Amino acid sequence: MSFQCDFCLKKLQSRGSWKVHRKRHLQEFVAKCEECDRGFVTNQEYHNHLGAKHGTSRHICNVCGRACYDKAALQNHMARHADNYTTNTDIKCELCGKTFLQERYLRHHHSRMHQTDGGTHVCDHCGKTVSSKRSLRDHLLIHEGLKPIECKECGRGFALRTTLKLHMRTHTGDRPYKCTLCSKSFTQKTPLTVHMRIHTGERPYLCIFCDSSFVSKGALQVHQKKHQESPVLA
Numbered sequence: 001m002s003f004q005c006d007f008c009l010k011k012l013q014s015r016g017s018w019k020v021h022r023k024r025h026l027q028e029f030v031a032k033c034e035e036c037d038r039g040f041v042t043n044q045e046y047h048n049h050l051g052a053k054h055g056t057s058r059h060i061c062n063v064c065g066r067a068c069y070d071k072a073a074l075q076n077h078m079a080r081h082a083d084n085y086t087t088n089t090d091i092k093c094e095l096c097g098k099t100f101l102q103e104r105y106l107r108h109h110h111s112r113m114h115q116t117d118g119g120t121h122v123c124d125h126c127g128k129t130v131s132s133k134r135s136l137r138d139h140l141l142i143h144e145g146l147k148p149i150e151c152k153e154c155g156r157g158f159a160l161r162t163t164l165k166l167h168m169r170t171h172t173g174d175r176p177y178k179c180t181l182c183s184k185s186f187t188q189k190t191p192l193t194v195h196m197r198i199h200t201g202e203r204p205y206l207c208i209f210c211d212s213s214f215v216s217k218g219a220l221q222v223h224q225k226k227h228q229e230s231p232v233l234a
Helices: 015-026 043-053 071-081 103-113 133-144 161-172 189-200 217-229
Strands: none
């Protein structure tokens, strides 16, 4: 199945790439380069451009100009330009799902991206503590509003790969968290926990204005907002 652009008739392989392609015609930019005023429809394209054109990365592919975060990532990328390139899905990071051409690339990736340094790192914005500098850097993306990781199906951006992984279940239909008391299933553990309270009768979130209680924090917040908007209810 292919998706055809209604502007230039080019055929794209997925709905996500089709949406991104159309944004270029419509100039729906999510970021603009302050150096050259060029616009970009994805954060990934923007960061690649900064590295390749304005020197923010020393690891540049001499075939396509893509910027990579280190030498190992560049070598892994360069192999994709080879005529006999095939993705080796056997060499896979168990923590994030990324695949590699060689074991040494996987080891380098793991030590750089996932290995903790034994200390704690505190976010200056919200006080959250994480176990590695990489985790802190990923967390800070949320505060900065950056979403460099893009879903290839719909074009939606995410700050973290773990969030993208959860989002992908909306496309695949995967609902691994199943209720043992009824037929309902969920894409994440938290909605299942909230759902189970319907069966158990547990309502741990108590209103500070009245005797009402709720199964989720969100439901409590909606209820308490009504008290604040209409003081007569308090």
